[in-house]
Amino acid sequence: MPPPRKRATVHDIAAAAGVSRGTVSRVLNGGYVSAEARAAIEAAITEVGYVPNTAARTLKMRRSQAVGFVALEPHSLFLDDPNIGAIMLGANAALSLADHQMVSLVVESARDTERVGRYLSGGFVDGAIVVSARTHDPIIKVISDLRLPAAFVGHPPDLDQRIPYVGIDNAGSARAVTERLLATGRRRVGMIAAALDRDSGIDRLAGFRAALGDAFDGDLVAEVPHYDYGSGIKGMRLLLDREPAIDGVFAASDAIAAGALETLREAGRSVPGDVGLVGFDDSTWAVRTQPPLSTVHQPAKQIGTVAAQLILRQLRGEQLDPGGQLLPTPIVWRDSA
Amino acid sequence: MPPPRKRATVHDIAAAAGVSRGTVSRVLNGGYVSAEARAAIEAAITEVGYVPNTAARTLKMRRSQAVGFVALEPHSLFLDDPNIGAIMLGANAALSLADHQMVSLVVESARDTERVGRYLSGGFVDGAIVVSARTHDPIIKVISDLRLPAAFVGHPPDLDQRIPYVGIDNAGSARAVTERLLATGRRRVGMIAAALDRDSGIDRLAGFRAALGDAFDGDLVAEVPHYDYGSGIKGMRLLLDREPAIDGVFAASDAIAAGALETLREAGRSVPGDVGLVGFDDSTWAVRTQPPLSTVHQPAKQIGTVAAQLILRQLRGEQLDPGGQLLPTPIVWRDSA
Numbered sequence: 001m002p003p004p005r006k007r008a009t010v011h012d013i014a015a016a017a018g019v020s021r022g023t024v025s026r027v028l029n030g031g032y033v034s035a036e037a038r039a040a041i042e043a044a045i046t047e048v049g050y051v052p053n054t055a056a057r058t059l060k061m062r063r064s065q066a067v068g069f070v071a072l073e074p075h076s077l078f079l080d081d082p083n084i085g086a087i088m089l090g091a092n093a094a095l096s097l098a099d100h101q102m103v104s105l106v107v108e109s110a111r112d113t114e115r116v117g118r119y120l121s122g123g124f125v126d127g128a129i130v131v132s133a134r135t136h137d138p139i140i141k142v143i144s145d146l147r148l149p150a151a152f153v154g155h156p157p158d159l160d161q162r163i164p165y166v167g168i169d170n171a172g173s174a175r176a177v178t179e180r181l182l183a184t185g186r187r188r189v190g191m192i193a194a195a196l197d198r199d200s201g202i203d204r205l206a207g208f209r210a211a212l213g214d215a216f217d218g219d220l221v222a223e224v225p226h227y228d229y230g231s232g233i234k235g236m237r238l239l240l241d242r243e244p245a246i247d248g249v250f251a252a253s254d255a256i257a258a259g260a261l262e263t264l265r266e267a268g269r270s271v272p273g274d275v276g277l278v279g280f281d282d283s284t285w286a287v288r289t290q291p292p293l294s295t296v297h298q299p300a301k302q303i304g305t306v307a308a309q310l311i312l313r314q315l316r317g318e319q320l321d322p323g324g325q326l327l328p329t330p331i332v333w334r335d336s337a
Numbered sequence: 338m339p340p341p342r343k344r345a346t347v348h349d350i351a352a353a354a355g356v357s358r359g360t361v362s363r364v365l366n367g368g369y370v371s372a373e374a375r376a377a378i379e380a381a382i383t384e385v386g387y388v389p390n391t392a393a394r395t396l397k398m399r400r401s402q403a404v405g406f407v408a409l410e411p412h413s414l415f416l417d418d419p420n421i422g423a424i425m426l427g428a429n430a431a432l433s434l435a436d437h438q439m440v441s442l443v444v445e446s447a448r449d450t451e452r453v454g455r456y457l458s459g460g461f462v463d464g465a466i467v468v469s470a471r472t473h474d475p476i477i478k479v480i481s482d483l484r485l486p487a488a489f490v491g492h493p494p495d496l497d498q499r500i501p502y503v504g505i506d507n508a509g510s511a512r513a514v515t516e517r518l519l520a521t522g523r524r525r526v527g528m529i530a531a532a533l534d535r536d537s538g539i540d541r542l543a544g545f546r547a548a549l550g551d552a553f554d555g556d557l558v559a560e561v562p563h564y565d566y567g568s569g570i571k572g573m574r575l576l577l578d579r580e581p582a583i584d585g586v587f588a589a590s591d592a593i594a595a596g597a598l599e600t601l602r603e604a605g606r607s608v609p610g611d612v613g614l615v616g617f618d619d620s621t622w623a624v625r626t627q628p629p630l631s632t633v634h635q636p637a638k639q640i641g642t643v644a645a646q647l648i649l650r651q652l653r654g655e656q657l658d659p660g661g662q663l664l665p666t667p668i669v670w671r672d673s674a
Contacts, residue, residue: 049482066461069441092449096448096449101456103440103442104406106426106439108430109430115433116438147345290602
């Protein structure tokens, strides 16, 4: 094994070519040198494996041509939520077309928050897309203070009004899918509500409540921490304990619905025979359960595309209209309700 | 909406404070200026929202304190393979402890390959972890040519021998799980083989072949492109067409096994009654199918941790032993075989 590799520098070229650093710099910057010196320097560049430092050059222009993609709460995002992948790919494709490099930054610990804050403020990126921020997330303050061009996916209630966002109408979509479930004749309908520290979780619960109106019963809401399969199992057990006659469930995500389905199966309840079950997201989960899930389609890839465009427009100096963009969320009615 | 936000510069501070740029620079670099000028400059720094440019400073030290995490073939990785999330979180946690920022770079198109190559060579990262490279992947050549400290997850056959890697013994693990399946008394055992342009895919097929020895029948190998659920459906249909009496299947991933399980269910075959089915990965898929999958455990988070450590050791100037590190892969025997 050779010694650890180090980036070749102008020094190395100068030493290999037997010329001064100034002469090397002139060649690298397109200036005049003798044909002999140029040939020696070009041979030395190949020999030492020199690559020009783009970071240094872009810094002079105060542009890195890179955009951060900050994923908060990555644990449940990466391990249980297939939407995050689709959002990333949508954003990457749009940034790629505009010759910008997307750099994803994972924030899992307080240590990460602080270091990502320094990174965002350090000139390494021209802007940042932030996914899944909680209320009072310290990253929101970092981005506000920096005045970094940014776009949020979703809309934490305390978001700086100047920062644009893209998302969906969580409350309206949750209301629509719950109304559709009620229209199938279900009488005792509960909800497995998740992520109540985030706008999406709060709004989905609000929509469920609005659909039920006077029939809303707080006992039929099981609160779970995450949008994941394990939370679906826990939440459904809670609901069955509290109301054995439950005949309808709105799960706050498809992964939760998949967990709930497993719990219902173990409890000997058929879906949709005994219990009508609806999810949210229309992620890969929805078509892989038995029966496949009736759910709300979330246009994840397009959300990524729009977030990228919001950044690119700011980088071009465009004025953005205040507020956010909400994308349509059709109901996809399959076999679970 | 205020005009698009721009990063404040030394110019802006100088203008706001009514002093020269040189005076501002002296304050920023800890030099001497009059008490009056210092007070004016400090007030101006707050007023214009100036943040020092860390990128410029780290460039002088030729270190960015950032490490790239290059995810190739992200489509199937992010949408179907829960392991990639665990690898990312493992790598991020290890880099975070060493105060390095992990930046994930998605390579989905030829355009991405070229731009990520430029990014890696541009001084923005001190090293790179590369996941899921195919044989002849252009990123391998970029990294070899750059002499960038790197670590591969998996081992493409044409990998530069100087680049360390971490992975698992795909051939040995595939052989072990197939032998275990054969030991349950299955007579006509097939394989759904995927990703034959990558070391992991090639090696899992080789292990299957070795387990069968003289009984190996090429007709009982269905080749599919990806490690995903859809490929499992296609592959299992092929195998049922070719050999209706098939009674055992080794699927090259758990997602493939989940798709195969669905096809078997539709065809009226019980698992494990009629057909014994084993997967590979021990990902979240394995515990969510009915029945849960017998499979090979892949230590995804630890793979990420080791990859990060391989980079950090190179950055500290340590000599690495040649070759790769293979982590243990216990068989997890559940109910599908």
